[in-house]
Amino acid sequence: MTSPPKTVYLFGTCIVDIFFPTAGISAIKLLEREGIEVRYPQAQSCCGQPAYSSGYLTEARSVAMAQMMAFSGDEPIVVLSGSCAGMMKHHYPSLFDGLPQQTQARAFAARIYELTEFLTKVLDIKLCDLGQPVEIALHTSCAARREMGVRDTSLALLNQLDKVVLKQHDHEAECCGFGGTFSVRHPHISAAMVEDKTSALKACGVQQVVSADCACLLNINGALEKQGAALRGQHIADFLWQRTQHVEAKQ
Template sequence: MSELFYNAAPNATRVAQPLPEARRYPAQKPGNAYLFGTCVLDLFFPEAGLDAIRLLEREGIKVHFPQEQSCCGQPAYTSGYTDEAREVARAQLALFAEDWPLVVPSGSCAGMIRHHYAELFKDEPATLRQVQALAARTFELAEFLLHVCKVEFKDRGQPTRIALHTSCSARREMNTHLHGRALLAQLERVERVEHDHESECCGFGGTFSVRMPDISGAMVADKTHALKESGAAAVVSADCGCLLNINGALEKQNETLRGQHLASFLWKRTGGAE
């Protein structure tokens, strides 16, 4: 099962490691896929979740969304509450039992499932095997569209300049910045502009922004300043946590610049909203 999607590395650790060798993607698009909506997307960006589903359905994939899903467990895990994170993760495992890809419109949440669940269940052999199989079929949305669906987008929007923000963990663990860039490059009337501090954290970091608000505020100030200086008309990101932080800071600064999820941007640019 797992080799169809990826030869999974069995020794995921708490510390983020470089990605293993290139994934092996299926030769054909699957007929079914799960969507893990993430708690932030579900609560604050539901339209982005619907747009992710629309993008997948347009590719002929039947999308399954178990209503009982909640958080991936990352906030508890990165805050040191390992037992609590394990129970949150355990609750998710039973919901994705079919051998279908799990598509996640968040690089950080996808990275949690793909790289860190194994650490949570390292002392439970039976559950660990289940976790490794799930990790092998877990994909961040942009990666799935690019390498599994092999989309070829046609740009139907007006010329624009955008800045792409990818969360720091999504870059390290899922290469989300590369997948996002590749999809945006298919849109001939979209100019992606580079911005200073692009690879740096926006300051959100889940509970980090609550525990260390002064540092978080300074980081997002640097990030939003760089985005404004880039000349971009809009900001696109594949991580809703970052969008919450960046958009909140921009609103507080009385700026008109705003960010939107990559799924919504792609859906609208390719005629899906017509």
């Protein structure tokens, strides 16, 4: 393994920005603890996926262009979501296919890492579990699982925590039903999917759900809350930071 970079960029994603901002701070602290300088461009917004997956390529391009400009340079870009990372890594090159920005898009795509992928594969991070024993379930987003292939890296991180018991839930590989605008375009299908996902999570008897994708968490937590369940999902960055935080770091 080549030596890890000294500096990285963090791409927070629009959903983390508005709904799960602490995950971004946790990720920064995790990275900084490994001796890495983290830059967070204030000009960042969204990867453009909502427009892209709705068929509006022109609109997706202008948002994608803004991100490519906000993250100039050649440092790695660590992304707090498998889905947004997949968009930037796998879809930006085709989005600009045949356009002047194609080379730029390819170079940009090559810099993209999903957070858990970066922590394990680039940093080879070693975690020491300082938390109380807990049973959790992991929900891996479809893009993280299939497009980015980073389910294993989430697992590898959680497996380092010796007081965390990871439990399987029924149909674990199945989509939670979010799907961006799908959730409002086809609300009853989406509702049926999240109903089954949350039932499976509740049935496996864990105290907490962990995921590396906040779009899924927005969906899953929203459903759990509506059902009056106590169970909630948390971004893996928050979960890892909270369990490995040294006492002196808290002071």
